[in-house]
Amino acid sequence: MNPYLNDEYNAIREGVRALCAEFPAEYWRKIDEEKGFPETFVTALTEAGWLSAMIPEEYGGSGLGLAEASIILEEVNRCGGNSGTVHGQMYNMFTLLRNGSEEQKRYYLPKLASGELRLQSMGVTEPTTGTDTTKIKTTAVKQGDKYIINGQKVWISRIQHSDLMILLARTTPLAEVQRKADGMSIFLVDLREAIGNGLTVQPIANMVNHE
Known part of the structure; x- marks a missing residue:
C-alpha cells in the first residue's frame, strides 16, 4: 500500500492543482522569456497557506510535515510551474524553526506564514x-x-525577492577547532x-x- 495515496495527500494535491490552474503555461513561458520572478504566483501560493505548510499552528502555519511539503512542491512542478521559485521559503524557514530562539520564532514565523516577510535565501x-563547506572564509567577529x-x-x-537570508559564517577559525565542522554559526540577516x-x-x- 502506497502511503502517499491517502485522502489527506490527495486533498493537498487537488488544492495545489486548483491554484496552479490559474497560472497556465503561457504565464510561466512569459516569466522565463523575461528572466523574471513569478511574483503573482508566489503571492497566491502564500495567501493560500501552502508555503506555511511546515510552520507549526501556534505560529500561524498548518503544522504539516516534510511529506506534505514535498507533495505541494511536486504538484507545482507537475502542473507546469517551477517549485524552485518557492521551495526556499520552506527549507530556510525550517532552519529558523529548528535553531532559532523562542523570541525569534514568535516574531518571524507568523510574518512568514502570512507573507508579510519572505525567507527564501x-x-x-x-x-x-x-564543495567543502567547512572551509568557508566568511567570518563573523563579535564586537x-x-x-x-x-x-x-x-x-x-x-x-x-527575499526579505531575510540565512547566512553561514565561521565564528571560530578552522585552525582552532577540533572538528572542522565546529566553529560555524548561522545568522538571520535582514x-x-x-x-x-x-x-x-x-x-x-x-x-x-535561476538568478
Missing part, C-alpha cells in the same frame, strides 16, 4: 571554497552586542537593512533563469 556557497561579518557568497538564489549598508548583491547571468 541561504548564503552558504563561496566562490573559492568549492559588543553585534557581529561584524566579512566575506563573499555565490549562488544565493532568490535574494532579490536584507532590507543590510543591502546598501555593507552588503552588495550582484546578479549572475545563467541559462536557467
Whole structure:
C-alpha cells in the first residue's frame, strides 16, 4: 500500500492543482522569456497557506510535515510551474524553526506564514571554497552586542525577492577547532537593512533563469 495515496495527500494535491490552474503555461513561458520572478504566483501560493505548510499552528502555519511539503512542491512542478521559485521559503524557514530562539520564532514565523516577510535565501556557497563547506572564509567577529561579518557568497538564489537570508559564517577559525565542522554559526540577516549598508548583491547571468 502506497502511503502517499491517502485522502489527506490527495486533498493537498487537488488544492495545489486548483491554484496552479490559474497560472497556465503561457504565464510561466512569459516569466522565463523575461528572466523574471513569478511574483503573482508566489503571492497566491502564500495567501493560500501552502508555503506555511511546515510552520507549526501556534505560529500561524498548518503544522504539516516534510511529506506534505514535498507533495505541494511536486504538484507545482507537475502542473507546469517551477517549485524552485518557492521551495526556499520552506527549507530556510525550517532552519529558523529548528535553531532559532523562542523570541525569534514568535516574531518571524507568523510574518512568514502570512507573507508579510519572505525567507527564501541561504548564503552558504563561496566562490573559492568549492564543495567543502567547512572551509568557508566568511567570518563573523563579535564586537559588543553585534557581529561584524566579512566575506563573499555565490549562488544565493532568490535574494532579490527575499526579505531575510540565512547566512553561514565561521565564528571560530578552522585552525582552532577540533572538528572542522565546529566553529560555524548561522545568522538571520535582514536584507532590507543590510543591502546598501555593507552588503552588495550582484546578479549572475545563467541559462536557467535561476538568478
